[in-house]
Amino acid sequence: MKAYVITTMFGVFAFNENGKLIDKIYFEKNAEIAAKKLVESKKDLINEEKKIIETLKNSGFDVVFVNEKVGYPVDKSKEEELKAKIRQLLISEKRFSNPAELARYSAEVASNLAKTKLKEVKKDKIIAHIVQAIDEVEKIINTLVERIREIYALYFPEMEKKVKDHEKFIKMISSEPDRDKIKGFEKEAEETVGMEFSDYDLEIVKEFSTNIRNLMSFKKRLEKYLEDLMEETAPNLKEIAGIKLGAKLIKAAGGLEKLAKLPSSTIQLLGAEKALFRFLRGRGKPPKHGYIFVHPYIQSAPKRLRGKIARALASKIMVAARIDFFSKEYKADEIKKDLEKRIKEIYESDKKKKGR
Amino acid sequence: MKIKEIFPGVFRIGDDLFTKNLVPGEKVYGERLVKINGVEYRFWDPFRSKPASAIKKGLKTFPLEEDSNILYLGAATGTTISHFSDIAKNGVIYAVEISEVPYRKLMDLSKKRFNIVPILADARKEKEYSDFIFGKVNVVYCDISQPDEVEIFIRNCEKYLKDDGYGMVAVKSRSIDVVKDPMEIYREAEKKIKAVGYEHLETVKLDPFEKDHAIIVCKKTK
Numbered sequence: 001m002k003a004y005v006i007t008t009m010f011g012v013f014a015f016n017e018n019g020k021l022i023d024k025i026y027f028e029k030n031a032e033i034a035a036k037k038l039v040e041s042k043k044d045l046i047n048e049e050k051k052i053i054e055t056l057k058n059s060g061f062d063v064v065f066v067n068e069k070v071g072y073p074v075d076k077s078k079e080e081e082l083k084a085k086i087r088q089l090l091i092s093e094k095r096f097s098n099p100a101e102l103a104r105y106s107a108e109v110a111s112n113l114a115k116t117k118l119k120e121v122k123k124d125k126i127i128a129h130i131v132q133a134i135d136e137v138e139k140i141i142n143t144l145v146e147r148i149r150e151i152y153a154l155y156f157p158e159m160e161k162k163v164k165d166h167e168k169f170i171k172m173i174s175s176e177p178d179r180d181k182i183k184g185f186e187k188e189a190e191e192t193v194g195m196e197f198s199d200y201d202l203e204i205v206k207e208f209s210t211n212i213r214n215l216m217s218f219k220k221r222l223e224k225y226l227e228d229l230m231e232e233t234a235p236n237l238k239e240i241a242g243i244k245l246g247a248k249l250i251k252a253a254g255g256l257e258k259l260a261k262l263p264s265s266t267i268q269l270l271g272a273e274k275a276l277f278r279f280l281r282g283r284g285k286p287p288k289h290g291y292i293f294v295h296p297y298i299q300s301a302p303k304r305l306r307g308k309i310a311r312a313l314a315s316k317i318m319v320a321a322r323i324d325f326f327s328k329e330y331k332a333d334e335i336k337k338d339l340e341k342r343i344k345e346i347y348e349s350d351k352k353k354k355g356r
Numbered sequence: 357m358k359i360k361e362i363f364p365g366v367f368r369i370g371d372d373l374f375t376k377n378l379v380p381g382e383k384v385y386g387e388r389l390v391k392i393n394g395v396e397y398r399f400w401d402p403f404r405s406k407p408a409s410a411i412k413k414g415l416k417t418f419p420l421e422e423d424s425n426i427l428y429l430g431a432a433t434g435t436t437i438s439h440f441s442d443i444a445k446n447g448v449i450y451a452v453e454i455s456e457v458p459y460r461k462l463m464d465l466s467k468k469r470f471n472i473v474p475i476l477a478d479a480r481k482e483k484e485y486s487d488f489i490f491g492k493v494n495v496v497y498c499d500i501s502q503p504d505e506v507e508i509f510i511r512n513c514e515k516y517l518k519d520d521g522y523g524m525v526a527v528k529s530r531s532i533d534v535v536k537d538p539m540e541i542y543r544e545a546e547k548k549i550k551a552v553g554y555e556h557l558e559t560v561k562l563d564p565f566e567k568d569h570a571i572i573v574c575k576k577t578k
């Protein structure tokens with residue numbers, strides 16, 4: 001005997017093969033809650049569904065879902081018929097006093113559902129742009145630093161060689177480009193093999209490096225902005241993957257929703273598309289990991305364990321992205337604990353193997 | 357002033373079309389309001405709304421009634437929908453719009469007009485809004501200016517339209533194919549509709565109100 005289960009914004013309903021209602025659990029009559037239930041039931045079994053399934057199974061029914069449900073047979077042919085029945089039921093049981101009130105409620109649920117979508121859609125689009133902008137600004141900074149270093153090396157090569165750190169170098173020459181006035185380099189200045197620069201030349205050096213300095217602080221501001229966006233939109237992903245990696249994954253997937261719906265094997269390879277296609281065309285090795293390669297867990301691991309760790313990490317990233325998309329609850333601490341446990345296991349089984 | 361109800365809920369005063377304002381005192385898109393015998397009517401602008409242009413151009417079948425349930429694809433900010441909500445005042449208009457910006461306005465509109473259910477979704481994925489549509493509808497209206505809009509329209513009719521329900525699709529000849537003759541494009545759209553067994557009732561070109569547009573009306577007969 002089959003039982004048809006359908007989840008709606010009003011609750012979960014079960015019908016027998018003759019279209020007779022055999023069980024039902026109403027949701028609370030609250031548009032916000034109903035929207036949440038709908039979203040959750042798209043992803044997983046919700047409690048109300050579990051309860052109904054259990055009762056049905058105990059009475060010997062085979063459960064068939066009328067709406068999409070992973071792990072259960074689906075038969076959509078009865079959808080419209082059953083929905084019409086539910087509509088009648090809602091009115092006859094006085095859950096709604098008339099069709100107009102029911103329409104009113106549908107509108108509220110639809111608006112609530114859209115609102116969650118609107119917020120996320122917007123912000124994850126910004127995230128995708130900002131993470132790319134940060135890379136672009138960084139590239140520009142590097143290009144300009146190279147250029148100003150070459151210019152400055154004509155004038156004061158000894159100092160240019162010694163100050164390896166870009167930021168420090170730019171800070172120094174933007175506040176004082178004149179080699180005779182730079183503190184700590186008096187000796188080098190006296191013995192320099194560099195050419196003479198006029199005041200005009202030095203003015204340009206100063207202006208050039210001041211602009212680079214501004215770009216550097218702008219980049220930091222963008223990074224802080226990205227951090228805030230990630231905190232708001234994908235707090236779990238931010239914690240598990242890190243800010244920049246998390247943002248890159250959102251961008252590569254085409255949004256948080258899409259990322260949340262990817263299997264972890266795909267997440268593991270996001271960003272490695274080029275290597276993957278090369279491999280598929282018969283050149284090179286199959287990639288083991290894409291963007292997630294930069295994650296400290298993988299970076300700090302010995303080469304032979306990286307594939308395994310990448311897999312574990314990708315599966316936790318998937319969990320984090322799903323929670324961020326579907327509920328927003330903060331569960332990163334638990335996810336992290338799980339992940340660390342799994343990584344410890346990987347290391348331990350490796351030790352055992354080597355010991356043997 | 358002489359006032360004549362030419363279709364259920366659609367009134368003609370002089371040369372102009374009006375609908376009875378569901379929310380007296382409120383304009384939706386800056387349209388003119390007039391009061392006759394204590395009843396407020398909203399001017400239905402044929403330059404802003406395609407069904408109004410079609411009626412002006414002599415449309416014979418206008419299938420909306422007071423208690424019609426309507427699936428509306430490509431709701432935009434609700435200019436046309438506001439008039440449908442005046443007409444089908446005891447029905448429900450399921451308004452599907454894909455783009456966030458107009459959707460926000462639509463949502464606001466639905467807070468004043470209680471028969472509008474605003475749905476943020478892609479009409480191409482007709483299964484994704486089945487959660488909101490309870491019971492089949494009397495009319496499917498489609499105006500999404502997409503190259504595959506006729507196919508989208510048909511898929512939605514197949515899923516949501518009652519067996520004797522009516523479909524209306526606004527076809528933009530240029531969004532489907534830039535080079536072909538508009539008439540040819542309308543004929544092709546009609547063909548596709550007939551191919552699924554629907555009865556083609558009429559095709560009304562909308563110029564001069566809307567250039568390169570026509571509304572095709574059909575009936576699902578199964």
Ligand SMILES: C[S@@+](CC[C@H](N)C(=O)[O-])C[C@H]1O[C@@H](n2cnc3c(N)ncnc32)[C@H](O)[C@@H]1O
Nearest residue numbers: 430431432435436453454455478479480499500
């Ligand atoms: C020409 S406008 C509709 C105007 C509206 N019918 C009126 O008269 O007030 C087309 C609308 O269809 C929307 N649209 C385009 N593709 C769509 C799709 N696949 N699903 C839903 N809406 C879509 C656009 O965002 C736009 O708002």
